[in-house]
Amino acid sequence: MEIPYTVTNRPDTGIYNAKLGIWLFLASEVMLFGGLFSAYVLLRVGAAPGDWPHGWLNVTLGTINTLLLAMSAITTLLAWAACKVRDFTKFKIFHACTIVLALTFLGIKSYEYHDKLIHYEIQLTNGKIADGHMVAESKDFDLAKKIGSVTIEGHIVEDRREIIDLRSPEARAAKHEEITIAATDIKKMGNYGPAHNTFTAIYFTLTGLHALHILGGTLVIFYLWGPGSRMWKTDPERFTNRIEVSGLFWHFVDLVWIFLFPVLYLT
Amino acid sequence: MQANVQQFPPFREPAAGHGHDDHGHHEHHEPGFFTKYIFSTDHKVIGIQYGIMALSFMLFGFFLMLLMRWQIAHPGVPVPVFGPLLEKILGAPAAGGAISPDLYNSFGAMHGTIMVFLGVVPLAFAAFGNYVTPLMIGAPDMAFPRLNMASFHAFFLGGVVMLVSFFIPGGAAQAGWTSYSPLATTIPTHGQAFWLVGMVLLITSSLLGAVNFIATIIQLRTPGMTWMRMPFFVWAQFVTAFILLLAFPPLEAAGILQLMDNLVHTSFFLPTGLAVGGQIANVSGGGSPLLWQHLFWFLGHPEVYVLILPAMGIVAEVIANNTRKPLWGYKSLVYAVLFVGFLSFIVWAHHMYMTGMGQKIATFFQATTMIISIPSVIILTCMFLSLWGGSIRINTPMLFALGFLPMFGIGGLTGLPLGLAAADLYLHDTYYIIAHFHYVVAPGTIFALFAGVYFWFPKMTGRKMSEFWGRVHFWCSFTFMNIVFMPMFAQGIKGMLRRMSDGAVNYSAARVPNAIDALPGSVMQLNGWILWAAIGLGISQIPFIINLFWSISHGEKVKNDNPWDATTLDWQTPTPPPHGNFTHEPIVVRGPYEYSQPGHGTDFTPQDETETGAPAPKTATAHH
Numbered sequence: 003m004e005i006p007y008t009v010t011n012r013p014d015t016g017i018y019n020a021k022l023g024i025w026l027f028l029a030s031e032v033m034l035f036g037g038l039f040s041a042y043v044l045l046r047v048g049a050a051p052g053d054w055p056h057g058w059l060n061v062t063l064g065t066i067n068t069l070l071l072a073m074s075a076i077t078t079l080l081a082w083a084a085c086k087v088r089d090f091t092k093f094k095i096f097h098a099c100t101i102v103l104a105l106t107f108l109g110i111k112s113y114e115y116h117d118k119l120i121h122y123e124i125q126l127t128n129g130k131i132a133d134g135h136m137v138a139e140s141k142d143f144d145l146a147k148k149i150g151s152v153t154i155e156g157h158i159v160e161d162r163r164e165i166i167d168l169r170s171p172e173a174r175a176a177k178h179e180e181i182t183i184a185a186t187d188i189k190k191m192g193n194y195g196p197a198h199n200t201f202t203a204i205y206f207t208l209t210g211l212h213a214l215h216i217l218g219g220t221l222v223i224f225y226l227w228g229p230g231s232r233m234w235k236t237d238p239e240r241f242t243n244r245i246e247v248s249g250l251f252w253h254f255v256d257l258v259w260i261f262l263f264p265v266l267y268l269t
Numbered sequence: 270m271q272a273n274v275q276q277f278p279p280f281r282e283p284a285a286g287h288g289h290d291d292h293g294h295h296e297h298h299e300p301g302f303f304t305k306y307i308f309s310t311d312h313k314v315i316g317i318q319y320g321i322m323a324l325s326f327m328l329f330g331f332f333l334m335l336l337m338r339w340q341i342a343h344p345g346v347p348v349p350v351f352g353p354l355l356e357k358i359l360g361a362p363a364a365g366g367a368i369s370p371d372l373y374n375s376f377g378a379m380h381g382t383i384m385v386f387l388g389v390v391p392l393a394f395a396a397f398g399n400y401v402t403p404l405m406i407g408a409p410d411m412a413f414p415r416l417n418m419a420s421f422h423a424f425f426l427g428g429v430v431m432l433v434s435f436f437i438p439g440g441a442a443q444a445g446w447t448s449y450s451p452l453a454t455t456i457p458t459h460g461q462a463f464w465l466v467g468m469v470l471l472i473t474s475s476l477l478g479a480v481n482f483i484a485t486i487i488q489l490r491t492p493g494m495t496w497m498r499m500p501f502f503v504w505a506q507f508v509t510a511f512i513l514l515l516a517f518p519p520l521e522a523a524g525i526l527q528l529m530d531n532l533v534h535t536s537f538f539l540p541t542g543l544a545v546g547g548q549i550a551n552v553s554g555g556g557s558p559l560l561w562q563h564l565f566w567f568l569g570h571p572e573v574y575v576l577i578l579p580a581m582g583i584v585a586e587v588i589a590n591n592t593r594k595p596l597w598g599y600k601s602l603v604y605a606v607l608f609v610g611f612l613s614f615i616v617w618a619h620h621m622y623m624t625g626m627g628q629k630i631a632t633f634f635q636a637t638t639m640i641i642s643i644p645s646v647i648i649l650t651c652m653f654l655s656l657w658g659g660s661i662r663i664n665t666p667m668l669f670a671l672g673f674l675p676m677f678g679i680g681g682l683t684g685l686p687l688g689l690a691a692a693d694l695y696l697h698d699t700y701y702i703i704a705h706f707h708y709v710v711a712p713g714t715i716f717a718l719f720a721g722v723y724f725w726f727p728k729m730t731g732r733k734m735s736e737f738w739g740r741v742h743f744w745c746s747f748t749f750m751n752i753v754f755m756p757m758f759a760q761g762i763k764g765m766l767r768r769m770s771d772g773a774v775n776y777s778a779a780r781v782p783n784a785i786d787a788l789p790g791s792v793m794q795l796n797g798w799i800l801w802a803a804i805g806l807g808i809s810q811i812p813f814i815i816n817l818f819w820s821i822s823h824g825e826k827v828k829n830d831n832p833w834d835a836t837t838l839d840w841q842t843p844t845p846p847p848h849g850n851f852t853h854e855p856i857v858v859r860g861p862y863e864y865s866q867p868g869h870g871t872d873f874t875p876q877d878e879t880e881t882g883a884p885a886p887k888t889a890t891a892h893h
Contacts, residue, residue, distance in 0.1 A: 004409070005408075005409060005410055005412065005414070005489070006409075006488075006489065007488050007489070012488055015487055015488060017488075018488075019412045019413070019484055019488050019489075020413075022412075022483075022484045022487060022488060023412065023413060023416075023480050023481075023484045026479070026480045026483055026484065026514060027476075027480050029514060029515065030476055030479075030480075030514050030515065030517070030518045031518070033514075033515050033516075033517075033518035033519055034518035034519070034521055034522055035522075036518075036519070037518060037519030037520075037521075037522030037523065037564055037567070038522045038525075038526075040519075040563075040564075041522065041523075041526060041537065041560055041564070044557055044560050044563075045537070045555070045556065045557060045560070048555075048557050049555055050541070050555070053555060195533075196529060196533045196534075196535045197533060197534040197535055197536075197552075197553060198553060199536075199553045199555060200535070200536055200537065200553070200555040200556055203529065203535035203536065203537060203553075204537075207525065207526065207529055207535075207537075211525065
């Protein structure tokens with residue numbers, strides 16, 4: 003028993019099964035990310051005036067990542083085209099580029115995550131706020147028992163608004179230096195992780211889910227580039243279809259980033 | 270007639286280069302037990318796997334409900350017979366064999382979740398859809414057999430996660446099947462996290478299923494099976510698959526956000542200034558509880574149609590077969606079901622009239638809700654009119670299908686006051702709602718599912734289920750269902766609220782004699798009746814369960830492959846259908862319901878039968 007139209011197109015629909023399957027899957031992905039983007043919109047419109055952060059993310063790194071994904075989209079397409087003209091060597095080269103670009107993207111993304119996770123906002127007992135990246139904690143530091151101290155690379159501000167909107171030249175000009183704060187002076191401290199506020203929450207959720215998609219796509223492409231490419235010898239037509247289908251998924255993941263970048267980094 | 274058949278390349282292409290390893294089909298040797306029953310890629314085995322799991326979950330969900338009904342009728346009194354067992358398994362929440370309010374809440378949440386996501390949807394969509402759809406369109410299997418297997422395994426895991434959550438400290442989820450935030454985040458149990466992980470697995474399962482169903486119906490229709498020759502059942506499954514494909518992901522998004530709230534302590538659904546137990550909660554705030562409700566009901570309402578459309582498909586097949594005449598208004602049915610599928614995406618906020626979302630929005634959703642009742646009524650009307658002038662054969666499947674019609678009618682019509690914002694403000698969250706949607710789903714959908722079980726059982730096993738015990742099952746279930754749910758309309762109109770673990774004793778005239786509109790004794794008394802009717806309903810299922818298993822080996826053998834004299838392709842296969850389904854490639858030359866055609870020898874004309882009376886010519890060999 004063979005299932006029809008696994009490789010060739012069905013004449014009246016003009017499509018083979020897997021290609022239809024991936025388009026349907028992408029439709030559901032649109033609804034998934036659509037739901038999360040709607041959540042972003044509602045949270046942002048519902049935020050109290052002056053509460054929504056601006057300029058918290060590194061636009062340079064974001065731009066580099068955008069370009070990396072854009073280039074990976076091109077190499078994916080070229081890899082498929084190479085399969086179509088039956089040039090296996092070129093396929094290998096182009097998809098090797100795709101994998102390297104994807105891994106670089108993930109590397110930069112993890113650096114950005116790490117940067118947020120070591121960034122602390124510390125509410126002091128005198129009402130001021132210390133804000134900066136963690137340099138060191140003293141060995142005996144224990145916030146609950148009020149012993150020890152922390153050292154951060156940052157600055158102390160009077161008003162929380164100064165660290166919410168970082169778009170202004172004054173905010174950018176703020177001088178950062180090493181500050182050591184005793185635990186007895188700390189009322190509350192927390193890093194810029196997901197629990198910090200709704201912006202970091204939606205930032206980590208959206209980009210995290212997107213990064214998982216990148217990771218999944220990379221694994222599939224790596225499989226097709228490595229062990230899965232043996233199919234080239236037995237059934238190149240079917241293999242080319244696999245490259246096309248995985249490429250469609252990859253383009254979708256790139257497209258999601260094209261929406262994420264302006265929404266999170268540029269506004 | 271032959272001229273109408275579209276010309277296709279040979280149905281089963283020669284294995285051009287790609288070997289069997291891509292499908293996992295090895296017909297040359299007999300597969301082992303695990304390959305055959307656990308890791309099967311055959312759509313019929315997967316359908317039966319889904320069916321058995323779903324029926325078991327439905328029975329389990331029913332037992333949860335029985336325990337809750339006992340608590341409602343006799344608040345705080347230890348549960349007879351099962352009480353000690355409950356205490357042994359669950360410990361403190363069931364101390365002394367009585368159900369604590371917390372335990373009642375988790376039973377309530379899990380009853381809803383299990384019945385909807387682990388019972389009815391898997392049975393109606395995954396089980397019947399898997400078994401019957403490829404047969405009806407003349408396909409050898411689903412388009413993606415291994416995805417199909419993965420879908421069942423994700424479903425199984427999701428079910429396991431849900432069941433395990435009963436035994437963790439604090440117990441299963443307690444925030445209702447709707448899991449409204451911030452309640453779902455502030456209840457001190459990880460049951461909610463288990464619920465969310467279970468839901469993500471179930472959503473994955475139905476997503477894979479939906480992709481597979483749509484691709485199968487679009488790509489694998491046999492030559493001649495044009496869109497308007499597809500049985501209505503296939504249309505219903507097609508629309509259902511689209512609803513699952515597009516409505517479930519936003520709930521998955523919501524589930525991810527709530528999981529973040531519960532585990533990483535974000536504040537997606539937690540507002541600024543949230544107080545828990547009189548204390549300001551240690552959360553960053555800024556979130557929106559309404560956001561959860563929007564995302565939940567964006568799935569939640571289409572989900573209602575996921576529950577009802579496959580049931581309507583089953584009823585249509587059974588009615589056409591047993592009235593021995595074509596379905597009345599086949600085209601209207603098709604367009605109506607497509608319209609329902611589309612509209613079901615823009616009615617969700619009629620569940621939220623009480624949230625203060627604003628009158629203009631309420632008006633919009635009120636209008637769409639009234640409009641969606643039109644195609645639903647068209648479908649029901651077509652089915653009623655199909656009965657007109659038919660020489661009706663009464664058998665067990667037909668009894669259940671006939672029972673479905675008025676029961677779904679009651680469920681649908683009592684929904685109208687709930688769709689109107691003004692009336693809903695009063696009826697919201699009362700037993701009226703419970704009665705309304707249970708009439709749609711319990712004596713509605715579940716009766717249709719029973720009809721389907723009795724109807725396709727001979728195809729699955731080659732034997733019929735006992736007709737006598739089938740009728741006993743129908744009449745007892747029909748009677749007790751109505752005694753259970755009809756009084757709830759009265760209770761709800763009198764103002765009895767749902768989700769109360771003491772059966773509203775605290776609002777009864779006996780407890781607060783001077784209160785305005787306290788619940789009179791006559792309303793409270795109904796709790797006792799409902800309990801006994803529910804127990805009767807449980808006992809009525811015993812004949813069904815015994816009949817189901819006994820008939821596999823002892824039922825009356827069918828005389829041929831088409832015991833109901835049906836026209837659709839699912840009956841033109843060997844019994845039970847082998848891996849690959851058809852012995853020859855079926856070529857469809859006519860519509861799905863050509864019963865009692867004048868001048869034809871028998872009163873049914875199968876879809877693949879040519880004018881000469883023989884099956885359409887074979888163009889390719891099916892089996893090697």
